[in-house]
Amino acid sequence: MGKKLEADVVVVGAGTSGCYFALKLAERGYRCVVLEKERLEMLGSHIGPFHMEEVAFARFGVPFPEGNELLHVVKNSTMWSPNRNSSFQFELKTLVMDKPSFIQRLQGYARDSGVEVLEQAEVTGLMWERGFLRGVRVSTPEGELEVAARLVVDASGIDSAVRALMPRTRWLETAPINDRDTFIVYMEPWRNITGEFYPDINSFPGFQGWYAPGPGDTTIVGVGMMGSAEAAKKRHDLFVEMLPFEGEVVSSTGGRVPYRRPPYSLVDNGFMVMGDAAYMNKPFSGEGVTSAFTACVIAVDVADRALAVDDLSRESLWPYNVRYFRDQGAKFAFLMSFMPALVAVSDEELDFFFSIPGVMTEESSRALQLEYEVKGDIKESLKAVSHIIKGLAGRQLRPSTLFSLARAGVLAGALKNLYERFPDHPVDFGRWMVRVDRIWSRSERFKYEYFSSLTRELG
Numbered sequence: 453m454g455k456k457l458e459a460d461v462v463v464v465g466a467g468t469s470g471c472y473f474a475l476k477l478a479e480r481g482y483r484c485v486v487l488e489k490e491r492l493e494m495l496g497s498h499i500g501p502f503h504m505e506e507v508a509f510a511r512f513g514v515p516f517p518e519g520n521e522l523l524h525v526v527k528n529s530t531m532w533s534p535n536r537n538s539s540f541q542f543e544l545k546t547l548v549m550d551k552p553s554f555i556q557r558l559q560g561y562a563r564d565s566g567v568e569v570l571e572q573a574e575v576t577g578l579m580w581e582r583g584f585l586r587g588v589r590v591s592t593p594e595g596e597l598e599v600a601a602r603l604v605v606d607a608s609g610i611d612s613a614v615r616a617l618m619p620r621t622r623w624l625e626t627a628p629i630n631d632r633d634t635f636i637v638y639m640e641p642w643r644n645i646t647g648e649f650y651p652d653i654n655s656f657p658g659f660q661g662w663y664a665p666g667p668g669d670t671t672i673v674g675v676g677m678m679g680s681a682e683a684a685k686k687r688h689d690l691f692v693e694m695l696p697f698e699g700e701v702v703s704s705t706g707g708r709v710p711y712r713r714p715p716y717s718l719v720d721n722g723f724m725v726m727g728d729a730a731y732m733n734k735p736f737s738g739e740g741v742t743s744a745f746t747a748c749v750i751a752v753d754v755a756d757r758a759l760a761v762d763d764l765s766r767e768s769l770w771p772y773n774v775r776y777f778r779d780q781g782a783k784f785a786f787l788m789s790f791m792p793a794l795v796a797v798s799d800e801e802l803d804f805f806f807s808i809p810g811v812m813t814e815e816s817s818r819a820l821q822l823e824y825e826v827k828g829d830i831k832e833s834l835k836a837v838s839h840i841i842k843g844l845a846g847r848q849l850r851p852s853t854l855f856s857l858a859r860a861g862v863l864a865g866a867l868k869n870l871y872e873r874f875p876d877h878p879v880d881f882g883r884w885m886v887r888v889d890r891i892w893s894r895s896e897r898f899k900y901e902y903f904s905s906l907t908r909e910l911g
């Protein structure tokens with residue numbers, strides 16, 4: 453017979469979401485076990501450098517990085533039009549950090565709070581008791597292990613290891629994430645750069661591309677692309693052709709990030725899901741560390757109450773759904789629905805939008821990065837209307853593009869509205885889901901068509 457362990461909570465995945473959740477729950481006095489299928493020292497090494505806004509450290513109670521973990525502190529971000537004739541800069545202090553070191557630091561905090569973190573422990577099956585998830589079966593180099601727990605938390609990243617093993621019910625989407633809902637990120641650190649080059653973070657929304665400081669004296673040149681690694685590499689080649697500088701490619705790194713609408717529910721009996729496993733990535737950048745922390749904070753609160761009264765039912769865990777979806781989930785639903793229409797705008801039209809006042813502004817970009825909302829000054833927006841009319845008359849903007857953006861805006865607004873009214877109780881979930889699903893199926897069709905055509909174009 454295999455080994456057995458018991459805990460209040462078992463967390464699957466020792467990435468940033470799993471460690472942060474376990475750490476915060478352990479601080480409230482619960483016994484947490486974190487299971488990680490890889491060796492802990494390897495986590496994050498396929499990514500290397502990553503970004504986190506400075507404000508996030510205070511917001512989530514994580515101490516600032518020091519030593520080799522902190523690669524750079526960046527003050528500004530610049531957004532460029534496709535022809536690079538227009539750009540605007542906004543101040544947003546961002547830390548560029550070494551991902552493996554950051555994860556190891558979080559694991560250290562978790563251990564200090566009493567969390568047991570097991571490496572090379574891959575969850576392969578689930579344990580059930582009277583309709584409640586009551587633990588996981590684990591494969592380890594020493595043999596099989598069973599971890600019994602009152603609550604099982606899926607923080608296993610894009611694999612969604614637990615969610616995908618759950619039985620199909622109307623309460624939870626169990627299908628693993630597919631290629632059409634995944635972005636491949638491809639990044640190259642460059643050095644010895646010559647040519648027209650700007651410091652800090654530079655984004656090119658027309659390419660889903662960017663360049664930013666990397667480890668040492670390197671600059672990371674990266675893109676995100678749906679479909680395959682080949683498509684991402686080809687998109688990167690096109691991006692590089694457009695850049696006004698050259699450099700020596702040091703290596704390449706990358707990985708996959710979910711690019712999917714928010715799921716419809718994050719809980720079931722004895723179960724919670726968070727992080728990339730619940731596609732909590734920012735729809736405009738794919739970043740997912742702090743957006744998952746936002747969910748973790750809510751989940752810790754809800755799990756604490758449920759564990760305290762020993763009621764881990766779907767109903768008892770439901771407030772995690774309500775609080776998450778009515779706020780960040782609703783904002784992400786809006787952006788995830790609207791972004792594909794925006795990135796599908798032609799380069800010339802995007803250049804036009806950059807050139808008119810009131811559309812792409814410093815304030816709106818900062819609000820998007822920090823609050824995940826599209827905010828605009830009414831007076832400025834009114835000014836933009838007259839420019840848009842002139843653009844239509846001067847053929848700088850096609851009526852079909854304007855129509856497509858307006859349609860996307862209406863659908864995105866309707867989705868946000870529905871998520872903001874996420875049902876208080878599971879009884880009303882079925883009706884809510886039918887309504888929201890109807891709008892998503894219209895909205896997502898556009899996203900799939902656009903990215904499929906882009907992938908075809910890239911061969």
Ligand SMILES: Cc1cc2nc3c(=O)[nH]c(=O)nc-3n(C[C@H](O)[C@H](O)[C@H](O)COP(=O)(O)OP(=O)(O)OC[C@H]3O[C@@H](n4cnc5c(N)ncnc54)[C@H](O)[C@@H]3O)c2cc1C
Binds near residue numbers: 573705
């Ligand atoms: C190239 C790249 C660059 C990025 N840059 C940024 C950035 O600058 N800023 C930012 O905020 N985000 C960035 N992201 C996104 C960010 O990395 C993710 O959103 C974040 O790591 C998600 O954390 P997570 O803990 O939910 O999942 P993960 O970090 O994927 O952790 C999940 C863990 O679960 C483990 N696991 C999986 N299956 C099992 C199983 N069956 N049993 C046990 N363990 C299992 C995995 O091995 C993994 O360690 C980037 C992503 C990529 C790919």
